[in-house]
Amino acid sequence: MEPELAVALPAAGAACATALRPRPRLALGLGALLGAGGVAAVILSAPGAASDLLGVTLSLSAPSRSMLIVAAGALAFVVILAPQNAERSTLLRWGLAGLAGMAAIAVAPTLDVSVMVLLALVLLQVAGQGRRPYARRLRAPALAVALLGLALLFARMPGPPALQKLGAVGLVAGLAAALGTLPYMHEFDPDEPTSTSPIPWIAFVGPLLAVVVLTRARELLPSAGGALGAMLIGLGLINIVWGCVASWRTELGAAAWRYSFTADWGLALCGFGLGVSEGQAGALLILYSILLGRLPLYLWSRQPLREKIQTDRPINLLVAAALAGSAPFAGFPARILVLRGATALYWPLALVIAATLLLWVPSSLRLGRTMGMPTGRQLAGIAVALALSVALGLYPQPLLSLAGQ
Amino acid sequence: MTEAAAFAAWLGGAIIVLADGRRGLALGLALMAASLAVATFMAGQQVGAAALLAGGIVGSALRYRSGPEGWGLMQPGSTPRIILTIVIGLLSLYLALSISTGDGGALRFAALASIALTSARLLQGADRAAALTAASALALALGAASAIAPAASLSACVAAGIVAAGASTLSVIEPSGA
Numbered sequence: 001m002e003p004e005l006a007v008a009l010p011a012a013g014a015a016c017a018t019a020l021r022p023r024p025r026l027a028l029g030l031g032a033l034l035g036a037g038g039v040a041a042v043i044l045s046a047p048g049a050a051s052d053l054l055g056v057t058l059s060l061s062a063p064s065r066s067m068l069i070v071a072a073g074a075l076a077f078v079v080i081l082a083p084q085n086a087e088r089s090t091l092l093r094w095g096l097a098g099l100a101g102m103a104a105i106a107v108a109p110t111l112d113v114s115v116m117v118l119l120a121l122v123l124l125q126v127a128g129q130g131r132r133p134y135a136r137r138l139r140a141p142a143l144a145v146a147l148l149g150l151a152l153l154f155a156r157m158p159g160p161p162a163l164q165k166l167g168a169v170g171l172v173a174g175l176a177a178a179l180g181t182l183p184y185m186h187e188f189d190p191d192e193p194t195s196t197s198p199i200p201w202i203a204f205v206g207p208l209l210a211v212v213v214l215t216r217a218r219e220l221l222p223s224a225g226g227a228l229g230a231m232l233i234g235l236g237l238i239n240i241v242w243g244c245v246a247s248w249r250t251e252l253g254a255a256a257w258r259y260s261f262t263a264d265w266g267l268a269l270c271g272f273g274l275g276v277s278e279g280q281a282g283a284l285l286i287l288y289s290i291l292l293g294r295l296p297l298y299l300w301s302r303q304p305l306r307e308k309i310q311t312d313r314p315i316n317l318l319v320a321a322a323l324a325g326s327a328p329f330a331g332f333p334a335r336i337l338v339l340r341g342a343t344a345l346y347w348p349l350a351l352v353i354a355a356t357l358l359l360w361v362p363s364s365l366r367l368g369r370t371m372g373m374p375t376g377r378q379l380a381g382i383a384v385a386l387a388l389s390v391a392l393g394l395y396p397q398p399l400l401s402l403a404g405q
Numbered sequence: 406m407t408e409a410a411a412f413a414a415w416l417g418g419a420i421i422v423l424a425d426g427r428r429g430l431a432l433g434l435a436l437m438a439a440s441l442a443v444a445t446f447m448a449g450q451q452v453g454a455a456a457l458l459a460g461g462i463v464g465s466a467l468r469y470r471s472g473p474e475g476w477g478l479m480q481p482g483s484t485p486r487i488i489l490t491i492v493i494g495l496l497s498l499y500l501a502l503s504i505s506t507g508d509g510g511a512l513r514f515a516a517l518a519s520i521a522l523t524s525a526r527l528l529q530g531a532d533r534a535a536a537l538t539a540a541s542a543l544a545l546a547l548g549a550a551s552a553i554a555p556a557a558s559l560s561a562c563v564a565a566g567i568v569a570a571g572a573s574t575l576s577v578i579e580p581s582g583a
Contacts, residue, residue: 056560108560108564109560110551110560110561112547112548112550112551112558112560112561112564113560113561113564115547116544116547116548116561116564116565116568117564119540119543119544119547119568120568120571120572122540123537123540123568123571123572123575127575127576134532134533134536135529135530135531135532135536136530138527138536139527139528139530142524142527142528142536142540142543143524143527143528145543145547146520146521146523146524146527146543149520149543149546149547149550150517150520150521150524152547152550152551153513153516153517153520153550153553156550156553156554157500157501157504157505157513157553158505158506158507159504159505159506159507160504162504163504163505
């Protein structure tokens with residue numbers, strides 16, 4: 001019954017935290033307890049083992065399970081060392097709701113149900129109070145749901161192979177629209193609260209959604225696997241170049257962070273598109289580093305960004321090195337794995353990817369400066385994020401084994 | 406019977422695209438739910454059809470109780486929307502019956518036209534009531550589309566019914582300060 005509990009307990013935690021909003025400490029305690037129960041259910045579940053308790057067959061694949069565990073770790077990390085101006089109970093409430101949705105997407109018996117859960121998550125997120133008008137917040141994620149739905153329909157239609165290829169186009173386009181990468185970048189307001197902004201899609205829900213969609217896509221579109229991989233690689237390269245250059249050149253610091261997520265996603269899409277085990281492992285490592293590194297660092301950069309504080313101290317340079325994927329941080333083995341996968345598939349592609357890796361340097365130096373002069377919880381959080389990145393960079397195998405790699 | 410249901414599904418989607426008032430939106434959702442349920446039933450998915458119908462009826466009843474007053478059908482300036490509904494209908498017909506082959510053409514047309522019409526409504530930048538109605542209808546259309554692969558459809562239809570009814574319970578009032 002672990003898959004059922006993995007969804008129900010975080011959902012109950014989010015509901016409790018919402019109901020107890022006037023009493024933040026109680027909301028935090030109860031939410032954390034139920035959330036921890038949900039994570040325990042995920043950890044105790046056996047990958048691939050089916051549960052039929054509710055009359056619906058639910059199961060959790062190894063990559064989805066690992067992504068859920070890392071996402072829960074990232075949420076706990078961000079709530080414990082929350083930025084000074086962020087209310088912990090609010091962070092936990094939104095995070096648990098997202099985690100419940102992610103667990104439901106992961107355990108769903110079919111991709112159709114996963115897409116339905118995604119639609120429910122979209123509606124819940126836009127129901128919150130954001131700075132952008134409702135219709136504009138809804139547009140991009142709703143387009144993602146529609147494109148994924150059309151892709152599933154085309155994939156099942158009997159007829160010529162072109163229909164399967166149309167299905168592959170829909171899946172890649174839908175995934176890009178859900179994440180908010182090119183060519184469907186979500187509208188971004190730097191002053192909007194993170195919970196109602198596009199950041200949760202690209203940095204929290206997105207990694208698990210991509211793993212679920214791409215794992216099931218290959219079963220759904222057996223004759224269009226090559227087209228799917230080629231589109232992922234092409235889109236990945238465009239996102240790397242656009243994300244790195246825009247992150248370096250854009251005026252607003254918060255927007256630069258958003259573009260940096262896009263660049264990381266570009267590399268992850270390339271890794272998934274390669275279709276070889278090294279590429280998949282590299283892509284998974286990139287996604288882990290987004291959850292455990294880039295997302296928390298972005299949250300801690302928001303206050304210095306508002307105060308327009310930029311410094312060039314050693315901690316800023318360390319953050320820049322971690323974001324750029326230099327050794328010994330997590331981005332380094334991820335890049336090596338993607339390059340090895342590209343070499344195995346088609347060596348000129350490895351040359352192109354290697355050339356684009358240099359683009360991360362100027363944008364990361366810029367983002368490192370936006371951390372300001374961290375003190376207190378922010379400094380502790382940055383230190384933990386860097387330590388986790390080093391641990392993942394030096395010895396990524398435990399997490400990769402968890403994902404079945 | 407299946408062909409009539411497929412046409413009614415397109416008509417329901419077209420009403421959702423063309424309506425701005427709660428009565429029109431509720432009518433469009435109810436019509437689409439009933440016709441998608443019939444098409445799914447004819448495809449051999451009785452329980453799934455019941456789930457779609459229940460979700461759609463609850464959703465349309467809730468929509469009838471909240472949202473802008475009246476029917477709001479084909480208000481001035483809605484010519485582009487009328488053209489859109491016709492173009493989507495023709496394109497769906499071409500893809501479902503001419504490009505795709507085999508039995509079940511009516512269900513394919515109904516699902517394709519419904520997904521396309523409700524997505525178009527969501528992308529139009531409509532107000533909350535219209536957007537939530539379109540989201541409910543999109544969930545139903547996705548559920549009906551899953552009936553093309555019978556092994557996968559029951560859980561998807563049940564999930565579609567729940568999402569369709571749930572979307573209509575969300576508030577249509579914009580929070581102050583947003």
